[in-house]
Amino acid sequence: DGCKWWRRRLQHMEQYFHAYRIDHVLGFFRMWEIPKHGGGGQYVPEGGLREWGLKNLRAIQTASNMMICGEDLGNVPPEVPPVLLELGVLGLRIQRWCDGHTWKYDYLSVAASSCHDCSPCRLWWNEEWGSVEGWYNFFIGKGECPGGPPDWVSQHIIKLHAESTSMWTINPIQDYIDMWEKLRSQNCKNDIINRPGQTENCWVWRCHLRMEKLLEANDFNNFLKKMLQGAGRGTVY
Structure with missing residues (x-):
């Protein structure tokens, strides 16, 4: 029809x-x-x-x-x-599932640090150490791969996506919040939205921060604004 x-x-x-x-x-x-x-x-x-x-x-x-x-x-x-x-x-590019070179993505694509069907980056860092260590050695390569990860690693991940060659970068709010240590949730295991194939505790995630708290986080907001503008993504469509 x-x-x-x-x-x-x-x-x-x-x-x-x-x-x-x-x-x-x-x-x-x-x-x-x-x-x-x-x-x-x-x-x-x-x-x-x-x-x-x-x-x-x-x-x-x-x-x-x-x-x-x-x-x-x-x-x-x-x-x-x-x-x-x-x-x-537009296609979807999740860095851990493709070749990882964000500067080589097709323009007709969306670069994303993670999505609802996989673990946010901080949880990924704690669950898949082998792939995480390889990622760190290739994209940062300074000393040993740290646990955590520290907020500066989360910032680097978002920066790579902001500077990607994709038309758009759309990242989960969990990955943005993890860029700022004092805004992070206490347990990153609670930040995942969906685990495909499982029926328990899926699609129940709620942000641990109220919108007012995020609006008041001037240091975080200014940092993110500067990063996005520096990557040429400050344009309002």
């Missing part, structure tokens, strides 16, 4: 938003179909992914003037990136 439901929904959303994110954009190229009797599944369609993806994404893209970001993480078929590029759909 030409994605009528999607198109009507997006036309309504355009009254309130300038951009939106498609979760698992790969689903617009293929779906895993399991028959009613519960036998083995298969991808549908099995071929022609480029044509199918173009058809579906064009149908919703032309419904509004909103910018689209497609969550293209995981096992991405080779047909997907060229289609997103052709349509001007």
Whole structure:
């Protein structure tokens, strides 16, 4: 039916938003179909992914003037990136899951320090020491990799993303707050939003700081403002 439901929904959303994110954009190229009797599944369609993806994404893209970001993480078929590029759909770049070189990201992308489906950077630092140590030695390389991490490491992570070659950088507020020691939560294990595959304690995160507290943190706000302006991201769209 030409994605009528999607198109009507997006036309309504355009009254309130300038951009939106498609979760698992790969689903617009293929779906895993399991028959009613519960036998083995298969991808549908099995071929022609480029044509199918173009058809579906064009149908919703032309419904509004909103910018689209497609969550293209995981096992991405080779047909997907060229289609997103052709349509001007931004991809998502999580540094720990790609080659990590933020200065080499495609312009048509969103650079993010983490997302709702993975651990915030401070928790990542405490849970995946092997990859963290490799990251530290490559991107900072001064002495031994510190535990914690200290706030200056969190600042460096955000700075890398602010200075990335992506059109946008969108980072979770947890990673911003962790740049300032006195604003951090007491237990970073409570800062994760979702652990895919688990059903307990997901989607219950609440910021430990009231908005008034953040507005009063002048030293933090001025530091962040200076960083973003220095990276050329002080423009108001």
